Amino acid sequence: MDIVLRRRAVLTGLRPFLDDEELLSAVSLWERDYAHQPSFALSSFISRCCFRAELKVQRGQMLRAVVSAMELPEAQLLPDPGSLGGDTISLGAQAAATKPDEQTRMFALLLAAMLVNLDARTEGTIRGRLLTHLKADEGQGLRDWLAGHGTELSQSYSLALLRDLINQAYVAMCEALGPVKADQVLALAIRQADAQGARLGFRVHDLL
Structure with missing residues (x-):
């Protein structure tokens, strides 16, 4: 996967767990520190994404969600937030667009x-x-x-x-x-x- 698709996969996998601000921080962290590392580095990345104490118990689910998202067809991934250029408004709009009925x-x-x-x-x-x-x-x-x-x-x-x-x-x-x-x-x-x-x-x- 190229970096855009992987960034979209990170966004898609973490969307159910993080609020808009946390999700923006997570995507930025991935692109800055993990985008060019091997896939096993995702475990370290997810650990750093546990911004709240209650997320720590969901660490395994978060990791599985991101790994699964990396294998999804492009059509099932959330729109690309841009290279460190997404903001909480655009992420919120994406969430609204994909919110279940x-x-x-x-x-x-x-x-x-x-x-x-x-x-x-x-x-x-x-x-x-x-x-x-x-x-x-x-x-x-x-x-x-x-x-x-x-x-x-x-x-x-x-x-x-x-x-x-x-x-x-x-x-x-x-x-x-x-x-x-x-x-x-x-x-x-x-x-x-x-x-x-x-x-x-x-x-x-x-x-x-």
Whole structure:
């Protein structure tokens, strides 16, 4: 990859973890100190990008996200912020342009609420089923998020796909927990997502 594509990959990988100012600093740091170093230097770079204490526990996810972004097709990368010339306004505009729509945000709230109420083994089973169910052309970003490698989705997805994934998650819960327990988990998740997404213009029940 040339330096422009790699810079876009750094921006894309770190976008879910950093605010605009931090992201600008991270891109500038990468270009100044790491752009011409071998790929294994990314580990050191990510360590220096943990600008806040809470980011340290996400260091592994951040590294995987950047490494994965380096392998994405050009069309899936965020626009280039420019050679040390990006600013918080332009980064913010990019974030707005790639912000997922309300149905995708509600989907993320609902699925996260379902998973958080499950034990680790059942959660892993459901994530694995959803990843297997995804088609190859349905987006590396969604695949990484379902695998637990990102904190948020960065683009929108069709309502049909989102409903299908929720249905697959429910079927997997029924198989693992039984229908009664699965219905209880789903009902609780719906209440939680409905409360968390109260300001969204999309109803959680439209995903079911």
